Each structure stands twice: as C-alpha cells, then as structure tokens.
Amino acid sequence: xxxxxLYTAYLDMFPSAxxxxxxxKFDPTTDxxxxxxxxxxxxxxxxxxxxxxDEHRRTTIAGLYAAGxxxxxxxxxFISGAWAExxxxxxxxxxxxxxxxxxxxxxxxxxxxxxxxRIIAPLxxxxxxxxxxxxxxxxxxxxxxMDEYAGGISxxxxxxxASLKIAQERIGELRDQSRWLTAQSLHELMLAHEVLxxxxxxxxxxxxxxxxxxxxxxxxxxxxxxxxxxxxxxLVFVNSQRDAETGALRxxxxxxxxxxxxxxxxx
Numbered sequence: 001x002x003x004x005x006l007y008t009a010y011l012d013m014f015p016s017a018x019x020x021x022x023x024x025k026f027d028p029t030t031d032x033x034x035x036x037x038x039x040x041x042x043x044x045x046x047x048x049x050x051x052x053x054d055e056h057r058r059t060t061i062a063g064l065y066a067a068g069x070x071x072x073x074x075x076x077x078f079i080s081g082a083w084a085e086x087x088x089x090x091x092x093x094x095x096x097x098x099x100x101x102x103x104x105x106x107x108x109x110x111x112x113x114x115x116x117x118r119i120i121a122p123l124x125x126x127x128x129x130x131x132x133x134x135x136x137x138x139x140x141x142x143x144x145x146m147d148e149y150a151g152g153i154s155x156x157x158x159x160x161x162a163s164l165k166i167a168q169e170r171i172g173e174l175r176d177q178s179r180w181l182t183a184q185s186l187h188e189l190m191l192a193h194e195v196l197x198x199x200x201x202x203x204x205x206x207x208x209x210x211x212x213x214x215x216x217x218x219x220x221x222x223x224x225x226x227x228x229x230x231x232x233x234x235l236v237f238v239n240s241q242r243d244a245e246t247g248a249l250r251x252x253x254x255x256x257x258x259x260x261x262x263x264x265x266x267x
Contacts, residue, residue, distance in 0.1 A: 003029055013078035049208075052239055052254075057089035060241070063096070065089040122183040122192040132182040135191035138174065142198055145170045150206050151222065160225040164210045171203050200242075204249065208238050211251045 006028060010018040021028065050072025051059045059066050066072075067089040068082035077085065103111075125132070146152055149167035151159035159167075178196060183189040214230040215223050236253040243250070258264055 012080050015079065052237075056092040057085055058092060058096075063100075065093050119193070120189070122181050123186075123189050125180070125182045127180060127182055131180055133177060133180045135181065135183065135188055135195050138178070138181055139191070139195045139198070142171075142174060142195060142202060145174070146202055146205075150202070150209065157219050158222045158224050159209060160223060161210065164206055167206045168203075168210070171199060171206065175199055175203070204240055204242075207240060207249050207251055212238050 007018050020026070050070050051066045053059055053066050053071050053073070057065050057067055057071060067085035068077070071085055102108075122135075145167055147154050149159070149163045149170065151157050151163075155163070178199070181192050181196070183192045209221065209223070212221070212234060213223065213226045214234040215221065215227050216229055216234065235256050237256060239252055239254055241250045241252075242248070
C-alpha cells in the first residue's frame with residue numbers, strides 16, 4: 001500500500017521518475033533509491049513567482065492566459081494542479097474568443113509577416129565562423145552568469161547587490177551579442193529562440209532580486225546584504241512590466257492581502 005502511494009505521488013508531481021523506475025525494472029521495495037540535492041526553483045510550481053493572473057487565469061496582457069508553473073501565486077500545484085489551471089484557462093480563452101473582434105486580413109497579414117521575419121532571423125544570418133554564435137554557446141554563457149552572479153549553486157544560492165549588478169551588466173552584453181546568434185538547422189533555430197527567451201527571463205529575475213531588499217525565502221531567494229525578512233517594508237508582491245516598444249522594464253510592488261485568517265507563518 002505504501003509503495004502504491006509512493007507511485008501515485010510521483011505520477012502526480014514527477015512522473016518521469018516513476019516511468020524511469022518501470023523502464024529500468026527498479027523495485028523501490030528492495031532497491032536503494034539514489035538521491036542528490038538540487039537547486040531551488042524560482043518558477044511558480046515551487047515558489048510564488050510567475051505571471052500576475054486573475055482567478056480565471058487571464059494575465060495582464062489581453063488574450064494571454066497562464067497555467068501551471070508560469071501562473072504565479074500558488075506553489076506546489078504539480079501536475080494535477082497544472083491540469084486544473086489549464087482547464088480554467090482554456091474555458092476562459094474560449095469564452096473571451098467569442099467576444100473578440102477579428103482584425104482585418106491585411107492587418108493580420110502584415111503582423112504575421114513581421115513575426116515570421118523575426119523568427120527566422122537566426123537562420124538567415126550568414127556570418128563568418130569567428131563572428132557567429134551558436135545557441136549552445138550563448139546558453140552556456142547565460143547559465144554561467146546566472147550561476148555565479150545571481151545566486152546559483154556555485155555561491156550556495158546567495159547573492160547581493162554587487163553580484164546582481166554584475167549579472168545585470170553581463171545579461172545586457174549577452175542581449176547585445178544576440179545579433180550574432182545563428183542557427184544551422186530548424187532544430188538550432190528552436191534552441192536559438194529558447195535561449196533568447198531565457199535571456200528575457202534572466203533579466204527579469206535579476207531585476208526582481210535587486211528590487212527586493214530582504215531575504216524572503218532563504219535558499220529560494222537569499223540576499224547576503226539583507227539577510228533577514230522585513231515584513232515592515234517588503235510584505236508585498238514585486239511585479240514588473242516590459243515596454244513593448246522599448247523593451248525597458250518597470251519594477252513596482254503590489255500590496256499583499258491576506259484572505260485566509262490566522263497566522264500566515266504557522267501551519
């Protein structure tokens with residue numbers, strides 16, 4: 001019965017582990033389970049990060065909905081919770097779509113052409129080898145920046161203002177260098193856009209870490225220059241918005257409102 005409960009728990013939150021056991025004929029009743037420590041997660045599934053949403057899973061961008069790890073404010077939702085959120089988001093999107101006014105075909109065609117040009121740009125860049133940057137090279141550089149300067153495993157998940165500002169500067173340099181990002185195949189094109197998206201996320205993460213001058217959740221977010229929790233000033237949500245035209249970030253806070261009674265620090 002306990003083994004059945006173990007498999008049920010893993011299939012709910014980490015199905016690849018249970019499937020790997022089955023594929024390798026691993027028996028948890030007799031075989032020793034190997035474990036190792038891993039980094040804390042900053043995404044919604046294990047933290048309170050994510051996009052700002054309403055109860056219907058609408059984001060602050062019209063027509064964009066969030067479910068699972070990208071939907072903020074509800075930690076430990078795992079697969080079952082993500083499925084429930086996906087159902088809510090899908091129903092909301094369907095309802096909203098019936099009230100939308102479709103753009104003209106000409107306007108839609110222009111928007112599609114612009115997006116296609118942006119997407120295939122790395123594939124169309126014909127640069128000499130000493131200038132071209134492969135997606136794997138840019139990914140490696142980004143991971144090194146975030147690990148060493150933004151509270152990664154090499155610094156025991158700790159950061160401070162000085163290190164975060166270095167991360168901010170290095171990420172800016174990486175974004176500038178993306179003009180030399182190239183792809184040799186459709187697979188590399190996908191990898192190129194993955195690393196570009198990660199640069200966007202890294203920039204926002206560092207900006208949020210810099211703005212919150214306290215340690216709210218040690219290990220998940222530890223500021224060595226502000227090592228204690230400061231409810232007087234920082235019992236708030238830190239939010240950000242990116243200007244669609246300039247790409248500039250605006251960091252601001254939203255008030256925390258406790259909707260469930262009792263002591264928020266006790267079970």
